[in-house]
Amino acid sequence: MAPPEAVPQQEPEQGQEQEQGQERRPAQAAVLEARSVSKRFPGVMALDDVSFSLRAGETHALVGENGAGKSTLIKVLTGVHRPDGGELRLGGQPVRFARPFEAQQAGISTIHQEVNLVPLMSVARNIFLGREPKNRIGLIDFARMHREATELLDGFGIRVDPRKPLHTLGIGTRQMVALARAVSVDAQVVIMDEPTSSLEPREVETLFRIIGNLRGQGIAVLYVSHRMDELYRICDRVTVLRDGRHIHTGDLAGLDRMRLVSMMLGRDLSEVRRTGLTRFDGDGRDEGNSEGRDEENDAARPPERTPALTATGLNRRHQLHDISLSLYGGEVLGLGGLLGSGRSETAKVLAGALSLDSGEITFGGRTLRRLGSAGAIRAGISLLPEDRKAEGIVPGLSVRENIVLAAMPRHSRFGVVSRRRQDRVVGIFMRRLRIKASSPEQPVGELSGGNQQKVLLARWLCLEPKVLLLDEPTRGIDVGAKAEVQSLIDDLAREGLAVLLISSDTEELIEGADRIVVLRGGSVAGELEGDAVTESQLLEVLADHSPAPTGKAPAAQEDPR
Numbered sequence: 001m002a003p004p005e006a007v008p009q010q011e012p013e014q015g016q017e018q019e020q021g022q023e024r025r026p027a028q029a030a031v032l033e034a035r036s037v038s039k040r041f042p043g044v045m046a047l048d049d050v051s052f053s054l055r056a057g058e059t060h061a062l063v064g065e066n067g068a069g070k071s072t073l074i075k076v077l078t079g080v081h082r083p084d085g086g087e088l089r090l091g092g093q094p095v096r097f098a099r100p101f102e103a104q105q106a107g108i109s110t111i112h113q114e115v116n117l118v119p120l121m122s123v124a125r126n127i128f129l130g131r132e133p134k135n136r137i138g139l140i141d142f143a144r145m146h147r148e149a150t151e152l153l154d155g156f157g158i159r160v161d162p163r164k165p166l167h168t169l170g171i172g173t174r175q176m177v178a179l180a181r182a183v184s185v186d187a188q189v190v191i192m193d194e195p196t197s198s199l200e201p202r203e204v205e206t207l208f209r210i211i212g213n214l215r216g217q218g219i220a221v222l223y224v225s226h227r228m229d230e231l232y233r234i235c236d237r238v239t240v241l242r243d244g245r246h247i248h249t250g251d252l253a254g255l256d257r258m259r260l261v262s263m264m265l266g267r268d269l270s271e272v273r274r275t276g277l278t279r280f281d282g283d284g285r286d287e288g289n290s291e292g293r294d295e296e297n298d299a300a301r302p303p304e305r306t307p308a309l310t311a312t313g314l315n316r317r318h319q320l321h322d323i324s325l326s327l328y329g330g331e332v333l334g335l336g337g338l339l340g341s342g343r344s345e346t347a348k349v350l351a352g353a354l355s356l357d358s359g360e361i362t363f364g365g366r367t368l369r370r371l372g373s374a375g376a377i378r379a380g381i382s383l384l385p386e387d388r389k390a391e392g393i394v395p396g397l398s399v400r401e402n403i404v405l406a407a408m409p410r411h412s413r414f415g416v417v418s419r420r421r422q423d424r425v426v427g428i429f430m431r432r433l434r435i436k437a438s439s440p441e442q443p444v445g446e447l448s449g450g451n452q453q454k455v456l457l458a459r460w461l462c463l464e465p466k467v468l469l470l471d472e473p474t475r476g477i478d479v480g481a482k483a484e485v486q487s488l489i490d491d492l493a494r495e496g497l498a499v500l501l502i503s504s505d506t507e508e509l510i511e512g513a514d515r516i517v518v519l520r521g522g523s524v525a526g527e528l529e530g531d532a533v534t535e536s537q538l539l540e541v542l543a544d545h546s547p548a549p550t551g552k553a554p555a556a557q558e559d560p561r
């Protein structure tokens with residue numbers, strides 16, 4: 001442990017809520033420090049005089065609303081961006097990273113949400129890429145490489161043939177390979193950006209175990225997630241950013257959850273609870289804000305029992321087997337299941353985005369078997385896809401254009417849409433979903449990841465569909481906006497919309513859905529209704545049938561496209 005003088009500025013001074021972060025642990029050496037770091041983009045101060053330090057062996061949560069500056073800070077720490085002001089220190093020494101490679105060489109590894117590995121290469125190759133063990137004549141020593149890869153993955157509790165091409169593995173296992181790579185390069189710091197967003201529960205447990213190992217080895221982990229439960233489970237300290245500024249750093253244990261959320265939002269959470277995050281006074285129409293979203297109103301929801309959409313015997317080779325379900329107006333139907341269970345495929349089939357081998361979808365008295373996705377949208381079925389980056393965001397277009405893109409035919413007269421109407425709709429959604437952009441005219445490509453997602457969500461919501469299929473609508477979205485999205489879904493259902501909700505967040509599924517159909521291996525494994533819609537019941541259906549660790553068919557996990 002370094003003497004105290006080696007760790008100046010252990011606790012940054014400028015945090016407004018510094019007094020909250022009382023530390024009980026003895027001071028530890030800062031491995032990586034940012035001192036008064038600033039980073040400006042045109043029109044926005046993404047980081048404004050931010051100081052922050054990571055200690056050896058700690059797991060440190062980095063939290064904040066979408067657009068708070070988390071990714072920018074990570075990019076500064078990993079050499080993607082150079083700061084406009086301030087400095088970085090590694091092991092007490094000032095450092096500058098001109099490129100990400102230099103940060104990596106210095107022992108700072110990152111694991112992104114989208115894993116950047118080489119899909120066609122073997123697992124072992126991916127782990128040792130650029131550092132492959134060589135034999136005496138300079139060729140890759142495959143036997144040793146495979147042995148070392150196996151040992152490394154074994155240590156993570158992962159059984160996988162290191163010779164297998166990476167693309168044959170599920171997303172979760174791929175992420176573990178990325179982690180194995182990160183750790184095997186003598187990392188001092190591992191940065192994890194939303195690492196669990198595409199993992200299933202069992203894999204999340206493995207990840208947490210690995211984080212525990214890293215801690216034991218004195219490696220510092222910087223952990224970005226919007227999932228509060230995870231943060232409280234695995235993180236020692238937390239740093240809150242808001243609008244590019246450092247707000248708080250302190251121990252997580254003992255920090256009230258509401259307090260943390262209100263620091264992120266810059267608002268008192270009880271007030272948020274009472275009034276909703278946004279108010280629409282002056283909009284001239286009631287958008288149904290969060291007021292009145294109390295539980296007692298749920299009971300008042302009229303039990304409408306004519307299906308808006310019925311699917312019967314849906315079959316799709318290797319993916320869906322005889323799936324039947326009904327969606328009712330005024331109801332949120334949850335679709336539960338593990339990764340690869342066929343949830344997304346079901347939603348895509350319902351939206352006409354995937355074809356069927358057999359089966360029938362009836363909507364508004366018509367059979368939709370041969371409707372493509374354009375036809376489905378025209379008929380009033382909208383799908384918010386899971387892979388929103390690949391399926392919809394147009395980075396070069398403005399926030400306004402991205403939101404109105406699909407809806408405009410509906411709002412147009414002879415193809416001309418009044419700009420006033422556009423501005424009004426866009427204004428409502430930007431406020432309601434708290435889309436952080438310098439103006440509606442800012443290119444969407446410049447927004448933070450979470451804000452891009454909100455823009456896409458707004459696009460589908462303003463289509464005014466009759467059936468809305470939402471695949472992971474709140475993934476990557478901050479707590480404040482999450483509450484808004486959830487209340488919006490609720491409001492929409494209340495207005496008579498039929499909603500299908502897919503969410504890996506079991507809490508969201510339980511709280512958001514009136515009824516849950518659980519899928520497993522592309523078939524319906526069970527259905528929960530009424531009082532049975534509880535977390536334990538859901539887990540039971542999921543667990544009862546959860547596939548054995550090795551018995552999982554990799555093909556079922558892969559994206560069908």
Ligand SMILES: Nc1ncnc2c1ncn2[C@@H]1O[C@H](COP(=O)(O)OP(=O)(O)OP(=O)(O)O)[C@@H](O)[C@H]1O
Pocket residue numbers: 041042044045046064065066067068069070071072073436437446447448449450451476478
């Ligand atoms: N390349 C860029 N050009 C212009 N503005 C940018 C760029 N990158 C980030 N910004 C802006 O900087 C601010 C901080 O964004 P950042 O991506 O760091 O947020 P974040 O906290 O990671 O959000 P999220 O939770 O949504 O990922 C945002 O206002 C964003 O629009």
